[in-house]
Amino acid sequence: MHIDWREGSLDPVDWESMKHMGNKMLDDMFNYLEHIEQEKIWKPINQKVLQELATPVPVEPMGLEQCYAEFCTTILKYHSPMNIHPGFWGWVMGCGNPVGVLAGIVTASLNANVIGGTQLACKIEEQVLAWFKELFGFPREASGVLTSGCSDANLLALAVARNSFANEIIKTKGLQHLKEKLVFYASSERHHSIDKAIALLGLGSEQLRLIPVDNQFRLRTDMLEQTIAVDRANGLHPLCIIGNVGSVNTGAIDQLERMAEIAKREGLWFHIDGAFGAFACLSEKHKSLVDGIRLADSLAFDLHKWMYMPYGIGCVLIKNREAHYRTFAAEADYIQHRDAWFSDYGISLSRRYSAIEIWMCLKAYGLKRLAALIERNMQQAEYLATLIQNQPDLELLAPVALNIVCFRYNPGRYDDETVNTLNKRIVMSLQFEGKVFPSDTSIGDKYAIRVAVTNYRSKEELFDLLVSRVLSLGDKLSH
Ligand SMILES: *Cc1c(COP(=O)(O)O)cnc(C)c1O
Numbered sequence: 001m002h003i004d005w006r007e008g009s010l011d012p013v014d015w016e017s018m019k020h021m022g023n024k025m026l027d028d029m030f031n032y033l034e035h036i037e038q039e040k041i042w043k044p045i046n047q048k049v050l051q052e053l054a055t056p057v058p059v060e061p062m063g064l065e066q067c068y069a070e071f072c073t074t075i076l077k078y079h080s081p082m083n084i085h086p087g088f089w090g091w092v093m094g095c096g097n098p099v100g101v102l103a104g105i106v107t108a109s110l111n112a113n114v115i116g117g118t119q120l121a122c123k124i125e126e127q128v129l130a131w132f133k134e135l136f137g138f139p140r141e142a143s144g145v146l147t148s149g150c151s152d153a154n155l156l157a158l159a160v161a162r163n164s165f166a167n168e169i170i171k172t173k174g175l176q177h178l179k180e181k182l183v184f185y186a187s188s189e190r191h192h193s194i195d196k197a198i199a200l201l202g203l204g205s206e207q208l209r210l211i212p213v214d215n216q217f218r219l220r221t222d223m224l225e226q227t228i229a230v231d232r233a234n235g236l237h238p239l240c241i242i243g244n245v246g247s248v249n250t251g252a253i254d255q256l257e258r259m260a261e262i263a264k265r266e267g268l269w270f271h272i273d274g275a276f277g278a279f280a281c282l283s284e285k286h287k288s289l290v291d292g293i294r295l296a297d298s299l300a301f302d303l304h305k306w307m308y309m310p311y312g313i314g315c316v317l318i319k320n321r322e323a324h325y326r327t328f329a330a331e332a333d334y335i336q337h338r339d340a341w342f343s344d345y346g347i348s349l350s351r352r353y354s355a356i357e358i359w360m361c362l363k364a365y366g367l368k369r370l371a372a373l374i375e376r377n378m379q380q381a382e383y384l385a386t387l388i389q390n391q392p393d394l395e396l397l398a399p400v401a402l403n404i405v406c407f408r409y410n411p412g413r414y415d416d417e418t419v420n421t422l423n424k425r426i427v428m429s430l431q432f433e434g435k436v437f438p439s440d441t442s443i444g445d446k447y448a449i450r451v452a453v454t455n456y457r458s459k460e461e462l463f464d465l466l467v468s469r470v471l472s473l474g475d476k477l478s479h
Helices: 015-034 047-053 064-078 098-110 120-136 150-172 192-200 221-233 256-266 277-282 287-295 321-328 354-389 416-433 460-477
Strands: 143-147 182-187 208-211 237-244 269-273 298-302 314-318 394-396 404-409 437-443 446-452
Touching: 015 064, 015 098, 047 064, 098 354, 120 143, 120 277, 120 314, 120 354, 143 150, 143 321, 143 354, 150 182, 150 192, 150 237, 150 269, 150 298, 150 314, 150 321, 182 221, 192 208, 208 221, 221 237, 221 256, 237 256, 256 269, 256 287, 277 287, 277 298, 277 354, 314 321, 354 394, 354 404, 354 460, 394 460, 404 416, 404 460, 416 437, 416 446, 416 460
Parallel strands: 182 208, 182 237, 237 269, 269 298
Antiparallel strands: 143 314, 298 314, 394 404, 404 446, 437 446
16 A cells, blocks of 8 residues: 655545554554564664665655665664563663553654643643652642653752752853852762763762762761761852662662751752652552652652653652742743743753653553562562572672662682673673673672663563573683
């Protein structure tokens, strides 16, 4: 079947042919997901394909059928499934879900621009934000906005924290006009999106104090207090404490109550980066660890990681709605409005209708099912840790707080540098094999194989496979 385009339009002459094509594409994509386990997780980029892709700008129409055929033969075939494969545990990536696929079609079809105002799309975003406020113990009056991810959410929250000091001066005269030097505090384990935000906000990375962590990789609150005191004594102005709920390296959760107490006593803003870990609140067993989220002034988290929703959806919640609004609100003749719009709570003016994707995924699956999957991912991390501890040649490098396991192959007869190199080669070999896929990190000066389980497709036997592959690769590569 061939699709003809209407004269002077991007719509088809015959919508039936479009529906036919749409059904075929959807069938193909669901087939792909249905059999995803048989794919190699990672495939090297084929140089021939790169050459084929490097064409001049397509001026003449190729038509959808041919374009889609080309997608199947030159792109999909060589595409690495990575995070949607059951054996993928690299970095912290979500695996998406099939309802999200369909919700994506709805989002793209309605193509609503959720700037603000009275359209229903805005009410849907308000509703999903209300659900998140409820989950995290934020008051109903708190403000919030969906973002493209947690990096953006952190940036927005830290901008509000910064401007809460002197909004008018910062907005009009600029930061350089302030006599005070504003100082922010986070642990040495913070995500680098915090560093980016501090730099972008013009605060200067030297004003981000990196507080050391304890043996559970939690910010040392005694050191935090000391550092604040020293900064005050030196005439600086402490402004904001940033806590980890699920640190990127090890999944550590900072001592939120204690940090909130310090923030309150010192009059500081308390921000939490809960990118994936915030959703540990859905776990019966772990929720007490993250209960302190409700004490934060602001919270950033992702839906596309541990809520298994499509990329890119993050969220920021801020208790002080007024401070949030004042930071971002700007007037323009061409968008006059009296009530606050979503665009007054962030950088973006035009905004994607991600809210409907959240709405659909949450309603279709229900929180209970998602909570059970999160719980299971944590059990799988514990299971892996147990397997590791039962192997004399494997060494656990950090306690397992949530869903992240850091370990290495270490038969005990090599120096640290040799062990580091050996483990690096193990990780590269595993990734190349494409059956199970950890990433890596450094724990102190130890190179670590790092497994972050935010994947509901993962099964226990894949962790058995990981352990047996690490052992045999370790043995093979050290000879
Ligand atoms: C992933 C992550 C971020 C950044 O989130 P993006 O959605 O990738 O922008 C921030 N903090 C932590 C702890 C993360 O794991």
